[in-house]
Amino acid sequence: MTSPQTTTGPGRLLTPFNLVAGIIVVFGMIITILRFTGGLASVTNLSDDNPWGLWIGFDLLVGVALAAGGYVTSAAVYIFGLKRFHAAVRPAILTGFLGYALVVLALHYDVGRPWRLPYPFVVSAGTTSLLFEVAACVALYLTVLFIEFSPAALEWLGLKRARHLVTRLTLVLTILGVVLSTLHQSSLGALFLIVPAKLHPLWYTPYLPIYFFITSTIAGLSMVICESALSHRYFHGKMDAAHLSGNRDLTLGFGKAASWVLLGYFVIKVIGIAADNQWHYLGTGFGAWYLVELLGFVALPAFMYAVGVREKNITIIRWTAAWTVLGIVVNRFNVCLVAFNWHLPAEQRYFPHWMEIGISVFIVTLGILVFRFIVTRMPILHAHPDYDAH
Numbered sequence: 001m002t003s004p005q006t007t008t009g010p011g012r013l014l015t016p017f018n019l020v021a022g023i024i025v026v027f028g029m030i031i032t033i034l035r036f037t038g039g040l041a042s043v044t045n046l047s048d049d050n051p052w053g054l055w056i057g058f059d060l061l062v063g064v065a066l067a068a069g070g071y072v073t074s075a076a077v078y079i080f081g082l083k084r085f086h087a088a089v090r091p092a093i094l095t096g097f098l099g100y101a102l103v104v105l106a107l108h109y110d111v112g113r114p115w116r117l118p119y120p121f122v123v124s125a126g127t128t129s130l131l132f133e134v135a136a137c138v139a140l141y142l143t144v145l146f147i148e149f150s151p152a153a154l155e156w157l158g159l160k161r162a163r164h165l166v167t168r169l170t171l172v173l174t175i176l177g178v179v180l181s182t183l184h185q186s187s188l189g190a191l192f193l194i195v196p197a198k199l200h201p202l203w204y205t206p207y208l209p210i211y212f213f214i215t216s217t218i219a220g221l222s223m224v225i226c227e228s229a230l231s232h233r234y235f236h237g238k239m240d241a242a243h244l245s246g247n248r249d250l251t252l253g254f255g256k257a258a259s260w261v262l263l264g265y266f267v268i269k270v271i272g273i274a275a276d277n278q279w280h281y282l283g284t285g286f287g288a289w290y291l292v293e294l295l296g297f298v299a300l301p302a303f304m305y306a307v308g309v310r311e312k313n314i315t316i317i318r319w320t321a322a323w324t325v326l327g328i329v330v331n332r333f334n335v336c337l338v339a340f341n342w343h344l345p346a347e348q349r350y351f352p353h354w355m356e357i358g359i360s361v362f363i364v365t366l367g368i369l370v371f372r373f374i375v376t377r378m379p380i381l382h383a384h385p386d387y388d389a390h
Contacts, residue, residue: 021365028362031355035109043355049341050350057336058360059106061188062329063099064138065212068220069227070096070145071174071181078174085253087246090152090380091231092224094371097145100138102367109359130191137184144177155384156377163387185216192335200339202281202290207272208335214265219328221258225251225321235375240382252309255317258324259305266298286342293334297327 035043046053073092076082108114120132121139147166154163189212196204205211232239232247273279281287301324308316341349375381 021369024362024365025369027358028365031358031362032109034355035359040110040112043353043359045350045353045356047350049344049348052336052340053110053350054337054352054356054360055106055110057333058329059110059363060103061332061336063103063106064185064188065216065219065328065332066223066325067096067099067103068181068185068216069224070099070148070220071177072217072220073224074148074174075178078171079178082253084246085250087243088224088228088250090149091227091375092220093145093148094152094374094380095223095227097142097149098367098371100142100145102363103138104142105366106360106363130187130194134184134187134191137180137187141177141180141184144173144180148173148177152374152378152380155379155387160386181216182213186210186213188212189335195340198341198343199335200281200286200342201276201278202273202286203335203339205272205276207268210268211265211272214261214268215328215331218258218261218265218324221254221261222321222324222328225254225258225318226325229318229321231375231381235381238375238381242383243381248314251314251317252312255305255320256309258321259302259309262298262302262305262324266294266302269294269298286339289334289338293327293330297324297330301327 031043040046044053044055069092073085073088077086077089107117111117117135120135147169151163151166154160154166186209189208189210192199192204192208193206228247228250232244236244273282282291301320304316304320304323307313308320337350379387
């Protein structure tokens, strides 16, 4: 008689998701080889006029923003005392850690000589550069996220003493994470302050650092809602009672917070237009697209979040969270790609090469695969029976 493992094992491996993910990984590895053997020109449409493309706009700017759920959730629980959201901390920290790790991986593709990435730290520190500040904060925060994530791995490995030592640093790590996130999230916006002649006036504003930080908070809140919804659906069997029962409260609480932050962001965006006296640009083609972003991806989700919370409709909140995440992607693309070099003729404007898109899809797929590997093995969505819940 054939054993159950023999009959069910291949079936578990040959799922549609695994097949699609496997194809993406194979093509991603092929493009990676082409990138590092043929240089940037072989796989990108980057140029001197457009040195920052999809890999910066999506893999870095979007990736860092969507990874903000780690500092948002840990701050809510450990600094603001919202202990009822404690079950969401580990999934949010894991998502944040993987997000930042993949950002660093993506930078290796975008930088012409990636082996020189450590140079600012070990050879010549460019302390007057915003890029150095961003790099230093991202490197430090990635380290903080690794330490914050490590208790789950240490529990899995059975290293009780090391796990106990790390958990005693929770509050310090949370505060450090919030400080570092505040610095580099806003500094990513400040990078574009040096190109006033290249960025369209509707998107260029002295308030860009503030906008980037606020939108990272919005992205963090929305990503936690999306991640919890997807985990609840696809990893339901890995969740304990605390995670199952707390999902609804988390969605309502974070949805309410996201609604208020979006409303505040909408108000200061309008104030920013008034302060810079840019009203006349709203009648142009770029102005119409700006209004789509402002009304469709800021005002609308603020309203829908409020409706969902008032009606206690979890479905509305989850769909609004997904729409808001898309809005963050649109905002970062607008700043880095659409509104950048807006004055150039169409033939000189940047559009990503299909291999650039392929690498971005490859990196996202790696993140999903690693996330699935970890949550199906480590105590992320459930508490380990040999440890307390801290």
